[in-house]
Every structure is written in structure tokens, then in C-alpha cells.
Amino acid sequence: MSISPEDIQKIAKLSHLQLEKDKTEKLGQDINNILSFVDQLQAADTSNIEPMAHPMDAEQILRADIVSEHDQREKLAKNAPAIEDGLFLVPRVIE
Amino acid sequence: MKWETVIGLEVHVQLATKSKIFSGSSTTFGAEPNTQANAVDLALPGTLPVPNEQAFRYATMFGLAIDAKINRRSVFERKNYFYPDLPKGYQTTQLDAPIVGSGIVQIQLSNGRTKDIRIHHAHLEEDAGKSLHEDYHGMSGIDLNRAGTPLIEIVSEPDMHTAEEAVEFAKALHSIVTSLGICDGQMSQGSMRFDVNISVRPEGSDTLGTRTETKNLNSFRFMERAIALEVERQIDLIEDGGRVIQETRLYDGEKDTARSMRSKEEANDYRYFPCPDLLPVVLDDSFIDAARAAMPELPKDRKNRFIDNLGLNDYDAGILAASAELSALFESANKVADNAKLCANWVIGELSARLNSDNVNLEDKGFTGDMLGLLVLRIKDGTVSSSGARRVFDILWEGEHADVDAIIETQGLKQVSDTGALEAIVDEVLASMTAQITQYREADDKKRKKLMGGFMGPLMKASKGQGNPKLFNEILQKKLNG
Numbered sequence: 001m002s003i004s005p006e007d008i009q010k011i012a013k014l015s016h017l018q019l020e021k022d023k024t025e026k027l028g029q030d031i032n033n034i035l036s037f038v039d040q041l042q043a044a045d046t047s048n049i050e051p052m053a054h055p056m057d058a059e060q061i062l063r064a065d066i067v068s069e070h071d072q073r074e075k076l077a078k079n080a081p082a083i084e085d086g087l088f089l090v091p092r093v094i095e
Numbered sequence: 096m097k098w099e100t101v102i103g104l105e106v107h108v109q110l111a112t113k114s115k116i117f118s119g120s121s122t123t124f125g126a127e128p129n130t131q132a133n134a135v136d137l138a139l140p141g142t143l144p145v146p147n148e149q150a151f152r153y154a155t156m157f158g159l160a161i162d163a164k165i166n167r168r169s170v171f172e173r174k175n176y177f178y179p180d181l182p183k184g185y186q187t188t189q190l191d192a193p194i195v196g197s198g199i200v201q202i203q204l205s206n207g208r209t210k211d212i213r214i215h216h217a218h219l220e221e222d223a224g225k226s227l228h229e230d231y232h233g234m235s236g237i238d239l240n241r242a243g244t245p246l247i248e249i250v251s252e253p254d255m256h257t258a259e260e261a262v263e264f265a266k267a268l269h270s271i272v273t274s275l276g277i278c279d280g281q282m283s284q285g286s287m288r289f290d291v292n293i294s295v296r297p298e299g300s301d302t303l304g305t306r307t308e309t310k311n312l313n314s315f316r317f318m319e320r321a322i323a324l325e326v327e328r329q330i331d332l333i334e335d336g337g338r339v340i341q342e343t344r345l346y347d348g349e350k351d352t353a354r355s356m357r358s359k360e361e362a363n364d365y366r367y368f369p370c371p372d373l374l375p376v377v378l379d380d381s382f383i384d385a386a387r388a389a390m391p392e393l394p395k396d397r398k399n400r401f402i403d404n405l406g407l408n409d410y411d412a413g414i415l416a417a418s419a420e421l422s423a424l425f426e427s428a429n430k431v432a433d434n435a436k437l438c439a440n441w442v443i444g445e446l447s448a449r450l451n452s453d454n455v456n457l458e459d460k461g462f463t464g465d466m467l468g469l470l471v472l473r474i475k476d477g478t479v480s481s482s483g484a485r486r487v488f489d490i491l492w493e494g495e496h497a498d499v500d501a502i503i504e505t506q507g508l509k510q511v512s513d514t515g516a517l518e519a520i521v522d523e524v525l526a527s528m529t530a531q532i533t534q535y536r537e538a539d540d541k542k543r544k545k546l547m548g549g550f551m552g553p554l555m556k557a558s559k560g561q562g563n564p565k566l567f568n569e570i571l572q573k574k575l576n577g
Contacts, residue, residue, distance in 0.1 A: 014364055016177050053170040053192070053369045060374035065112050065149035068119030069133040076129070076137060086128035087227060087236030090179040 002032050096334070097298040100326050101306075102261045103253035105290040106268055107246050108278045109222065110153045116221050116245035117144030117187065124284050132224070132239035138182040143372055150245040151378060153277035154194045154219050155386040157247060160271050160393055161214055163198030168377050169219070171370040179237050180224035188248075190367050192375075193218030195247070200271070201395065202263040203413050212264050213252040222246050241285075253292065253303070258322040262315050265289055270394045270417040282313050289318055294339070295329045304329070305339040309346050309353060321346035324353055397422055405435035414443050420457055421447070424464040431468025438471050445488055466491050469499040477563060483508035512563045514570070520562060521570045524553050535575055547571065 005024045008031070012019040019027070073086060082089035115122055118135035135142045158165045170192040173185040195217035202210050224242035226235050249268060255261045269287060273280035280286055294306035309325055312318045324346070329339050343356040392400075398416035401407045407415070415425050421442055428438045446467070450457070470487055473479045479487060487502045496502050503509055511517060525532060528550065535546045547568070554567050 010364075014175075014366070051191075053375045054371065054373075056374060058374050059377045060146060062148035062151065062376070063119075063145045065114050065147050066119065067114045067121045070121075071130040072133055073127075073129045076132070076134070076139075079139075082234065084231055084236065086130070087231070087238055088129065088179075089231050089234040090237055092228070092233055092235045093179055093226065 003028060003035060098295045098326075098330050099298045099300070100256050100322075101253045101294050101296065101303060102255040102257075102322065103292040103306075104249075104251045104255070104261060104264060105292070105308075106249040106251075106265065107222075107288045107290075108157075108249065108268070108272050109286045110150050110245040110247060110277055111279050112147055112149045112153065112245055114147055115243035116147050116150050116219070118243055120243065122244045124281070124286075126240055128236075128238040129240060132242060136182075136224075136239050136243045138184075144187065146373065146376060147245060150219060151194065151376065152382075152386050152389070153245075153275075154217065154247050155378065155383055156275050156277055156390050157217060157249075157272065158195035158198065159383075159387050159390060160275060161195075161198030161200055163214065163217070164196035165378065165383055166192055166194055166196055167379070167383075168192060168375050169194040170375050171219075171373045172367045173370045174365045174367055176365060178223070178226075179235065180226045180239070180242065182224070182239065182242065186220060186223065187370055187373070188220035189218035194376075194378075200251075200264060200267050202260065202267050204259065204263060207410070210254075210260065212254045212260075212267075215250045215252050217247050217249040220246050220248055253294075258319045258326075261291060261322055262319050265315060265318060266417065267394075270419075274391060274394050274397075274419045276391060282315075285313055288313050291318060291322060291325075293322060293325045293329070295326060295333070304333075305341050307339065307342050307344050309344045310356065312346060314348070317346060317348040320348070320351055321353060324351070328353075391419075394419075401435075405429065407435055407439055411436075411439045411443060415439060424457060424462075424467065427464025428468035428471060431465055432471035432475060434471055434475050437474065438467065441467055441471060441488075445485065449492055460492070461494060462492060466497060466499060473499060473503060477510060477512050477565075479503050479508050480510050480560075480564060483510065483560070507559070507561070509561065510563045511558060511561045512566060514566060517558070517562055517566050518570050520554060520557050521567065521574060524550070524557050525574060528553070532575065550575075 005028055008024050008028050009019065077083045077086075077088075080088050109122075110116075112122060114120060115136065118133055120133045120136055121131045123131065135144060155165050169189055171187050172190045174188050174190075175185040177184055193216045195214075197216060198214040200212045200214060202212055204210060222241050222244040224237055224239035226237055228235050251264065255264060265287075269280055269282075272278040272287070278286055289312045291309045291312060292306045293309065294304035296302065296304040307325060307329070309321045312321055325344065332339060344353045345356045346353040394416045398412045401412035401416055401422075402409060405412075415422050424446075425438055425442045428442070429435050432438055446462075453460075470479075470484055470491070473487075474481060474484050483503070486506060486508060487499060490496055490502050490506070491499070531546070531549055535543060535550075538546060550571055551564065551567065554571070555562060555564065558567075
């Protein structure tokens with residue numbers, strides 16, 4: 001499997017990354033190297049093996065349904081560049 | 096050409112947990128913006144999710160209620176997309192290993208028939224925050240209180256073919272989750288939201304047409320309208336030589352119109368992958384057994400009980416059983432009145448009509464099953480007529496007075512059942528109606544029945560509406576025929 005410069009641009013767009021044209025080719029080569037390594041892995045027969053969900057062989061611990069965190073708006077707002085009426089302001093998004 | 100509509104639903108149900116699915120923030124509706132959003136909900140660097148056990152219990156209860164297989168091992172995935180009300184840049188959800196496998200929900204249709212709708216699966220996921228697009232100096236405001244509220248997304252098979260079937264399916268789900276107590280069912284607050292997938296195909300065809308998805312419908316009425324509009328749009332489009340494009344559409348309930356939101360042609364590529372922050376969740380038999388033991392009565396079981404033990408008909412039992420609240424009121428009324436049919440009539444008729452027309456809920460109204468039970472008891476023992484009872488109901492409903500017997504007394508609604516007194520009234524009225532009596536006596540049986548009404552009116556009037564109509568009728572028959 002190999003990846004085209006158009007694929008690279010599409011992935012960059014989906015990831016909201018700004019990618020200069022001249023970097024596309026170099027990045028494409030890097031990714032294609034990784035993909036050819038993946039091809040080698042794909043050659044292994046895994047037909048009877050359940051896909052692994054997590055590298056650690058352990059089960060998730062669950063917590064009880066208790067409200068343990070209370071209003072921290074003041075504190076958290078200090079990290080935000082713009083706040084109004086308690087809302088975080090971001091560049092306008094409308095679909 | 097005749098067309099067949101094919102409808103499938105994706106239903107988002109907010110689970111009624113106290114805290115969020117991956118953090119200890121509160122999920123209460125209506126708090127001040129961002130006062131229920133902590134570092135995890137804001138996706139600050141270094142934070143990690145810890146799943147809420149109750150969300151798994153509730154999802155398990157739903158699965159058991161629809162006879163689905165509960166997957167003992169479920170896995171969370173990241174669904175990647177960018178939107179500011181989703182601060183992590185991905186939604187934590189389930190894809191290949193959802194907690195609830197395939198199941199069945201039975202719906203009841205107006206023609207009296209029932210139909211099984213298959214559930215493909217239901218998975219656990221987190222809700223997003225809210226974006227407010229009012230003018231904040233050309234910017235959008237973000238409230239993350241809702242971010243991380245636990246949801247189950249229920250995905251149906253495309254088994255529905257009319258708006259009625261889709262709405263009945265939505266109502267059946269609403270009834271199940273509210274009866275289980277795993278969702279508050281407040282649709283206007285977004286506790287249940289419906290995405291409707293719609294396509295049309297020539298009748299008899301077995302391939303599916305291109306579908307569109309109308310998103311985020313939050314009332315049964317809007318859902319019905321949105322489906323009608325979309326089916327009409329697709330048929331018109333195809334009959335005019337066009338083709339349906341796979342797209343997401345938004346329905347505007349106020350304007351009763353829909354518009355395209357985004358085309359799926361440049362396919363949203365969500366790049367799912369297993370979430371490395373979360374290990375697989377494994378539920379053991381004791382967890383599932385405990386969830387089963389904690390389940391309240393389901394609507395379908397309640398319906399059967401109403402039919403088998405209380406002798407209600409299928410239709411009445413179905414309507415009552417669908418609502419946990421109405422069922423509870425009906426049962427406490429029946430405990431007082433011991434007349435299931437009459438209690439059911441009042442709950443399904445007068446009471447439901449008032450709840451709808453006043454757009455209120457029972458709890459706020461302070462109307463109890465005991466009040467209705469006593470009222471029905473007074474109809475049953477002849478103290479008050481049905482029309483008098485409606486007047487009593489009005490007064491109870493308005494909350495002016497809560498004592499049924501006192502209302503009957505003060506409003507002069509007590510029915511006169513003393514045969515001597517009634518007979519005197521009949522004699523008096525008949526004395527002035529000799530022409531009608533002659534006409535009656537010359538008529539045949541069929542016509543006589545009709546003519547009876549002409550006597551009942553003046554009798555009720557003469558008794559100021561308080562005469563027992565049944566007794567009046569008996570006395571009248573005796574006098575006229577004898």
C-alpha cells in the first residue's frame with residue numbers, strides 16, 4: 001500500500017494541520033516507509049486472532065456514580081483567552 | 096409509480112446518572128454555563144477518563160429490556176472530528192464491541208396490529224457540549240456542561256415504512272427508558288434526540304434507495320412532520336428525473352422546513368481507533384444479574400398484567416402501560432375505586448386530554464390517584480352523574496379544592512337517587528307532555544327509543560341536573576309503557 005500526495009493533503013485537512021506544499025513529498029516518503037513496514041506485519045496470518053484493544057493485558061476499573069468535582073469555572077477560565085457570560089469564546093463556527 | 100418508504104432510527108438517550116461518563120462532574124440540566132465542566136471535560140492535557148459504573152448498569156438494563164445480548168467485553172474507540180463543543184477533538188464511543196447487541200422492540204399501531212422493530216445494537220458514548228451562535232463579537236460561545244454526559248445511542252434496523260411506525264417506535268423507546276428509570280425522558284431538554292434515516296424505493300424493489308439523515312429531532316410531532324416532508328421531497332425529486340444525494344439534513348420545527356446541512360459525498364472520515372486511555376470493560380455475570388434484579392416492571396409486562404389481572408382490553412392496557420406515571424396513577428385510583436375499566440377511561444380520556452392541552456406534568460399539578468379513585472367511586476355508587484363528575488374533575492384539576500365529597504356537596508352535584516322524589520318529578524313533567532305521550536305510545540319500538548330523549552331533557556332540567564338518569568329512565572319506561 002502506498003499513499004499519494006493528495007491523500008497526505010486530505011489527512012492534513014482532516015487533522016486541521018497546515019502543511020506546506022514542499023513538505024508534502026518528504027512526508028509522503030516517510031509515511032510510505034511506515035506503511036511498507038505495516039505491509040510486512042500484514043503478511044502474518046492473524047485470521048484466528050482477536051484484534052487487541054489495548055497493549056496492556058488488563059481490565060478497566062470503573063468508578064461509582066458520585067459527583068466528586070464541583071464548580072471550577074473561575075479557575076479554569078484563567079486558561080481561556082476569551083470568556084463572556086461564562087462561555088468560552090471561539091472563532092465563529094456555523095455549518 | 097408507487098413508492099415505498101424505508102426508515103431507520105438512531106436514538107440518543109441521555110442516561111440519568113448523577114455524574115458524567117468519564118468524570119466526576121454533575122450532569123444536572125440547566126446550570127450556569129461551564130459550572131459543571133472540569134479539567135477532564137475540557138480535555139486539558141494530562142487528564143484521563145475513568146468510566147462511571149452506573150452508565151454500564153443502565154446500558155445493561157436497556158439491553159436486557161429489549162432481549163439483547165449484553166457484550167461482556169466492550170471497547171471504547173475514538174471518533175475523530177473537529178468541532179469546538181468537542182474539546183478533545185474526538186468523541187469517545189464504541190464501534191466494533193458495543194455493550195448492547197441486537198434486540199427487539201415491539202410497537203403497537205393504530206390499526207390494532209403490533210410489529211417487531213429490530214435493534215441493530217446500542218452503544219455507550221459521551222455527549223458533546225453546546226455551541227451558542229448568538230453574536231459574541233463575531234465569535235461563538237461554548238458551554239461544556241453537557242460535554243461528557245453519558246449517552247446510549249440506539250441504532251435500529253431499517254424496519255419502519257411509515258411516519259406512524261417511526262413515531263410509535265420512538266414512543267416505545269421513550270416508554271422503556273423512562274419505565275426503567277435510566278433516562279428522565281425530558282425531550283424538550285434534549286434527553287432523547289432522534290436521527291431519522293429515510294430513503295424511498297419503487298414498491299416491490301428489494302434494493303435500498305439513497306438515504307438522507309435528518310438530525311436532532313426532539314419531539315414526536317417534529318419527527319412525524321420531518322419524515323412527511325423528506326419522503327415527499329425525495330419522491331418529487333426522483334419523479335422529476337433527479338437523484339437523491341446522501342446528506343445530513345436539519346429540520347426547523349418552527350418554520351416546518353428542512354435544509355441540507357452537509358453533504359456526505361466528501362465522506363466524513365472519522366478515523367476510528369481503539370482509545371488508548373481506556374482498557375476494555377469487562378462485565379461479569381454478577382454485574383448483569385444484579386442489573387436484571389434492579390429492573391422495574393417493563394411496559395410490556397405491565398400491559399399483560401393489566402389485561403390478565405384487571406381485565407382491561409388490549410388497547411387501554413397498552414396506552415396506560417406505556418407511561419410509568421399514568422400507570423402508577425391508574426393503579427392507585429383503582430385501589431380506591433375498584434373499577435379498572437372506569438378508572439382507565441378517566442385516565443386515558445379526561446386526564447390525558449388535560450395533560451396534553453395544559454402541557455403540564457402530574458407531579459407539578461399535584462393531582463393524585465386517590466382523588467381520581469374517590470371520584471370514580473362516587474360515580475360507581477351513584478352519588479354523582481358522569482357529567483357532574485366532569486365538573487368535580489375540573490375543580491380538582493384547577494387545584495381549588497382537593498376533597499371530592501366536599502366539592503360534590505358545595506357544588507350541589509349530588510345525584511338524586513330517591514325513587515319517590517324522582518317519581519314525583521316524572522309525574523309532574525309528564526302531565527305537561529300529553530301530546531308527546533300519545534306520539535310515543537303510537538310509535539314502534541325503534542322509534543320509541545328515539546323519542547325517549549325528548550322526555551329525558553325536561554326531566555334533567557326539572558331536577559336541576561341532579562336526577563339519576565338511569566333511575567329516571569326506568570321510571571319513565573314503566574309509566575309510558577304501563
